[in-house]
Amino acid sequence: MKFTAIILTSMVLFPAMFVGAQNPMPVIKASSSTVDIRDGNELKKKDWTITPSLKPDVYTTQNKDKKVTFYTDCDSITFKVKAGHPCDFIILLNGRDSAWTRIMYQPSYLDILKHAAKYNTSEKPDIPKFTYQPAGDSNLTALRTGFKLDSIAGTGNEVSKIINLLHWIHYLIPHDGNHGNPPVNNAMSMIKVCKTDHRGLNCRGLATVLNECYLALGIKSRFVTCMPKDSVFTDCHVINMVFVKDPGKWIWIDPTNDAYVMNEKGELLSIEEVRERIISGKPVILNPDANWNRQSTITKENYLYNYMAKNLYRIECLFSSEYDSETPVTGKKLSYVELLPLDAYNQSPRKAEQTSKKSGITFINYKTNNPVVFWAKPE
Numbered sequence: 191m192k193f194t195a196i197i198l199t200s201m202v203l204f205p206a207m208f209v210g211a212q213n214p215m216p217v218i219k220a221s222s223s224t225v226d227i228r229d230g231n232e233l234k235k236k237d238w239t240i241t242p243s244l245k246p247d248v249y250t251t252q253n254k255d256k257k258v259t260f261y262t263d264c265d266s267i268t269f270k271v272k273a274g275h276p277c278d279f280i281i282l283l284n285g286r287d288s289a290w291t292r293i294m295y296q297p298s299y300l301d302i303l304k305h306a307a308k309y310n311t312s313e314k315p316d317i318p319k320f321t322y323q324p325a326g327d328s329n330l331t332a333l334r335t336g337f338k339l340d341s342i343a344g345t346g347n348e349v350s351k352i353i354n355l356l357h358w359i360h361y362l363i364p365h366d367g368n369h370g371n372p373p374v375n376n377a378m379s380m381i382k383v384c385k386t387d388h389r390g391l392n393c394r395g396l397a398t399v400l401n402e403c404y405l406a407l408g409i410k411s412r413f414v415t416c417m418p419k420d421s422v423f424t425d426c427h428v429i430n431m432v433f434v435k436d437p438g439k440w441i442w443i444d445p446t447n448d449a450y451v452m453n454e455k456g457e458l459l460s461i462e463e464v465r466e467r468i469i470s471g472k473p474v475i476l477n478p479d480a481n482w483n484r485q486s487t488i489t490k491e492n493y494l495y496n497y498m499a500k501n502l503y504r505i506e507c508l509f510s511s512e513y514d515s516e517t518p519v520t521g522k523k524l525s526y527v528e529l530l531p532l533d534a535y536n537q538s539p540r541k542a543e544q545t546s547k548k549s550g551i552t553f554i555n556y557k558t559n560n561p562v563v564f565w566a567k568p569e
Contacts, residue, residue, distance in 0.1 A: 215279050215280050215290070216267060216279045216280070217279065217280040217281075218260070218262060218264070218265035218266065218279065218280070218282070219262065219264045219281075219282050219285070220240060220262035220263060220265065220282065220283050220284075221262075221263055221264055221283070221284055222262065222263040223239050223240045223283060224239060224240075224263075225237070225238035225239070225240060225261060225262055225281075226238075226261040227249070227258065227259065227260055227261070228259040228261070229251050229256075229258050230251075230253040230258075238260070240281050240283050240287075240291075241289060242283060242287040242288060242289040242290075244289075244290075245290050246290040246291060246292040247290065247291050248293075249291070249293050249294070250293075250294050251271055251293060251294070251295055251296070252295070252296060252297065252298040253271065253295075254271065254273055254297075255271070255272060256270070256271060257269065257270050257271075258271050258277075258293050260279075260281070260291070260293075262281065267279055269293055271293055271295050272295065273295045273297075276292050276293065276294045277293040277294075278290065278291070278292050279291055298496075298499070299495075299496055299497075299499040299500035300468065300469075300495050300499040302419055302499075302500075302503065303465075303469055303499045303500075303502060303503055304469050305533055306419070306503050306531035306532075306533055307466075307531070308531060308533070309529075309531060309532060309559050309560060310532060310559040310560055311560055311561065312560075313559050313560040313563075314560075315540065315557075315563060317509075317527055317558065317563065318509045318525060318556075319509070319566075319569075320412070320509055320510075320511070320566060320568070321509065321511065322405065322410045322411075322511045322512075322568055323405050323510075323511065324408075325406055325407060325408040327405075327512075327513060329376070329378070329513040329514065330402065330513055333377050333378055333402060333406045333513070334406040334407065336378065339355070339403055339406055339407055342354060342355060342358050343355055343407060347436075348409070348434055348435060348436065349434055349441075351407065351409070352409065352432050352434070352441070352443065353450065355400065355403050355404065355407075356400065356443050356445055356448060356450070357448060359396060359403065359445045360396075360445050360446075360448040361448075362381070362384075363380075363384045363390055363391055363395075363396060363399065364389075364390035364391075364483050365390055365391070365396060365446045365482065365483055366389065366390030366391060366392060367392050367393065369389075369390075370392070371391050371392060371394065371395035371398075372395075373517070373518065374514075374517050375395070375514065375515070375516045375517045376398075376402060376514035376517060377398070377399040377403060377513070380395055381399060390483075392428075393427055393428040393429070393445075393446045394413070394415070394428040396428075396445040396446055397413035397414075397429055397430050397445060397446075398413055398515075398516065400413075400430055400443070400445045401413045401430055401511065402513050404430070404432055405511065405512070405513065409432060409433070410432070410433040410511070410568040411430050411431065411432040411433065411443075411511060412430070412431050412507045412508065413428055413429070413430050413507065413508075413511075414428065414429060414430070414431055414461065414505055414506065414507040415427075415506045415507065416429065416461075416501035416502055416504075417501060417503060417504040417505070418500045418501055418504070419504070419534065419535070420535075421535055421536055425501075427444075427446070427497070427498065428446075429442065429443060429444040429446070429461070430444070430445065431460065431461050431565075433567065433568055438567065439460055440460040440461065440462070440565060440567075441458040441459065441460055442458070442459055442460060442461050442464055444480075446482070447480050447481065447482055447488045447493065448477075448479065448480055448481055449476060449480040449488060451464050451474055451475065451476055451494070452474070452477070453467070453472075453473060453474065453475065454473040454475065456475070459474065460565070461502070461505070461565075462561060462565050464494065464498075464502070465502045468494055468498075468499060468502075474494060475490070476488065476489075476490040480493070503531065503534070504528060504529065504531075504534060505564070506527065506528040506529070507526065507527065507564075508524065508525065508526055509525045509526070509527060510525070518549040518550075518551060519550075519551070520549070520550030520551070521550060521552075522550075522551045522552070523554060524552070524553055524554070525554040525555075525556070526555050526556065527555075527556040527557070527558060527564060528555065528556070528557050528558070529558060529559075529560075529561060529564040530557055530558070530559055531559070532559055537557065537559075538557070539557075540556065540557050540558075541554070541555070541557075542554070542555045543555075
């Protein structure tokens with residue numbers, strides 16, 4: 191009985207050992223923990239630190255079907271990376287520490303966005319109309335006179351007024367993406383708190399303040415939340431869409447980065463147009479003075495083709511653009527609509543309603559695949 195058991199055990203173990211022997215992970219040697227990487231045509235000097243404690247330690251590349259080479263001070267190894275096929279190997283550091291290393295293809299944010307180009311313009315969603323609070327509202331009038339917005343906007347055409355207000359808010363209030371906004375979410379209150387407490391606002395706060403300043407001057411605008419594909423995320427971005435009567439179109443305005451976007455003719459572009467252009471590869475031009483908190487220049491490549499490519503997948507806004515719209519007040523109802531591409535997750539329910547136990551606010555959320563409805567011009 192014992193002899194039989196030994197034979198059976200050997201029969202089970204031997205095939206497993208054989209399979210492992212047929213596909214062993216390749217090993218390269220290193221005496222320094224720093225590695226150079228050639229990813230496609232790009233050589234990244236000292237880009238990688240060998241970390242044996244991670245199992246595996248994953249390097250991601252956005253170059254599909256291209257070669258990736260790891261260069262240690264002693265050795266090198268090259269793989270042709272394919273989607274869905276991780277490349278595993280061992281880096282033996284100083285002859286004793288084995289670092290299981292993996293190279294994987296991960297599509298860029300722009301690649302992901304390119305798969306989200308399709309909408310459904312024939313859809314007829316049953317949703318409310320967009321509304322814009324008149325400049326004669328008492329709160330907007332107080333905002334206009336209290337901060338002398340007419341003087342700040344200047345006497346030029348509508349576009350120059352829009353851009354002057356953008357610059358003013360950008361330089362008045364710093365961006366602070368690491369903290370929440372004050373509990374009262376309107377321009378008068380947030381500007382005062384920022385001045386008193388020497389603090390800034392996150393992108394939503396800045397877009398809210400600028401939106402109300404535009405409304406105070408009779409300029410139709412909305413603040414819009416730009417989100418990635420994933421339904422659970424840690425980062426998104428909020429900017430403004432502002433309507434210019436001549437030539438009768440929306441334009442992209444971002445107070446966080448003091449940014450607007452143009453085509454090759456210098457014409458201002460809408461959020462919709464920027465999304466379409468970066469997907470199709472048409473030219474886009476970022477204003478040269480775009481910046482973050484006067485500390486760093488914003489580049490078109492990082493801002494539009496990386497950061498905003500990630501965040502232009504899904505777009506959401508309120509139906510009613512008005513003063514103090516999101517300040518938590520028990521009994522308030524807030525209605526939002528989200529524009530989804532056809533390949534997005536969570537296409538339903540097309541309407542959902544929920545009341546927050548904490549704030550007492552009722553949130554009504556609509557979904558649509560029709561960009562014509564979402565980007566509707568003011569009536």
